[in-house]
Amino acid sequence: MSLPWRLFGIAVLLLSGLRPSAAQVTVTDDLHRTVTLPAPARRIVSLAPSITESLFAIGAGEQVVGVTAYCTFPPEAARREHVGGMITPSIETIVSLKPDLILISMEGNLREDFLRLVDLHAPVVVTNPRTLDDIAHSLRLLGTLTGHPAEADSLVRRLAARRQRLSVGGTVRMQRVLMFVSLQPLIAVGTGTFLHDLLTGAGATNLAAHTGMTYPPYSREAVTAEDPDVLLILSDALPALDRVTTLFPEWARLTAVREGRVFLVDADLVSRPGPRAVDGLELLVSLIQTGRP
Secondary structure (H helix, E strand, O other), rough: OOOOOHHHHHHHHHHHOOOOHHHHEEEEEEOOOOEOOOOOOOOEEEEEHHHHHHHHHHHHHEEEEEOOOOOOHHHHHHOOEEEEEEOOOOOHHHHHHHOOOEEEEEEOOOHHHHHHHHHOOOOOEOOOOOOOHHHHHHHHHHHHHHHOHHHHHHHHHHHHHHHHHHOOOOOOOEEEEEEEEEEEEEEEOOOOHHHHHHEEEHHHHHHHHHOOOOOOOHHHHHHHHHHOOEEEEEEHHOOOHHHHHHHHHHHHOHHHOOOOOEEEEHHHHHHOOOOOOOHHHHHHHHHHHHHHH
């Protein structure tokens, strides 16, 4: 018979000879919940690709025992036990792994699954990074939870230095940009999202921000009327760029199309709020400011 959730972490500590009180970890997650672990987590289930990438980046990869089917980076993450998809996790599989920490993202996971795990008295911590600054906070949070605070802090400082080098100066012309996460139906990147933060950091005026929505539906006529300087499409929304004007013939008149500034953007690189986000920022700076990948 497996140990109850609240006793499992204590049992691990006792077997290792550590005293729970000496190693106790307490954090406040992005739902403003106080979560206490008897010790830094040793058996972690990650339910979001961005979290998985972050754990491996701070040196906690060996502590990860379960991931989603979408956790494909770094390559060794794919060799961990799969617990289902982000919105279709197997609670039974998660429980069978006897984790002492389950990490959930507000952006991609369902509230119902969070509540089910909490009802099982599972040790759940929720992250919700929506900006590059939030990623730094999340990395430090994960560093504390996993016993890798120094590695997390070092990574945050390196990422901050890269961001500083990529900073778009005030003399650069702000490009009028539309970014789409879906073409059928048309859904743009709006405000209050991680992608919006990347766009503005790369020197873009996000034309969809005026909607006040995170991912607003768009009409093809609105795209024509707004006539963006740059048109960005996530790679999982379209297999090849030559299909854009096949789907929307009238877009051939767009400034972005006429000037060859329509780009497919690696969805994994720019939509996962983890340590590779600065790589995504660098790519967007190049596409938006120079018109080259």
